[in-house]
Amino acid sequence: MNGIIVVMIGWVAGVASTILTLCLKAHLESCKEERRARRETGRGTQDRRVETDRSTYRERLPVLIHRHLATYVRSGGRWWSNEEDLRNLIRSLECGAYEHFLDAAVETRWVHLVETTVELAKKRLASCITDADVQTYNAVRHAWEDAAKRSFGPLREIPGLCKARGGSGETDCCFSSAA
Numbered sequence: 001m002n003g004i005i006v007v008m009i010g011w012v013a014g015v016a017s018t019i020l021t022l023c024l025k026a027h028l029e030s031c032k033e034e035r036r037a038r039r040e041t042g043r044g045t046q047d048r049r050v051e052t053d054r055s056t057y058r059e060r061l062p063v064l065i066h067r068h069l070a071t072y073v074r075s076g077g078r079w080w081s082n083e084e085d086l087r088n089l090i091r092s093l094e095c096g097a098y099e100h101f102l103d104a105a106v107e108t109r110w111v112h113l114v115e116t117t118v119e120l121a122k123k124r125l126a127s128c129i130t131d132a133d134v135q136t137y138n139a140v141r142h143a144w145e146d147a148a149k150r151s152f153g154p155l156r157e158i159p160g161l162c163k164a165r166g167g168s169g170e171t172d173c174c175f176s177s178a179a
Helices: 002-058 060-075 083-094 104-125 131-152
Strands: 162-165 170-173
Touching: 002 060, 002 131, 060 083, 060 104, 060 131, 083 104, 104 131
Parallel strands: none
Antiparallel strands: 162 170
């Protein structure tokens, strides 16, 4: 009788361990599938974010800020339009009326670049900008460019918003103050 009890206990233990093993295996497969689905979803989300940031980089206002307004601040050249349009642009930028990037590191540096650009454009208008200001501006601009390159790849050349007029070196901008 004792032998039968020992056999029965062994059989029950074997069945219980098999059931436990099958439950554990099902749970692990479920977790593996969830991780795979999350990874694929995350990859798709990352790809969409990169494409959105690349598109934002090519928008008119970011190009106006990081190319044309940057040239104005750094070189002391003439603004392509009249001074009132420049002042309106600066006011708009001060109010936060500019494009934003989805990547947090790029956005942080972009906001800093826009703020620095506005500050130095005002100084350029008042003719009180210094070489140290321009060097600081260059460092801020390069930090933003580096973050953008790390986030969404090489910064491709963007066709100019302003095209040369004749051989005079002057430009016609392709957008108006209403754009």
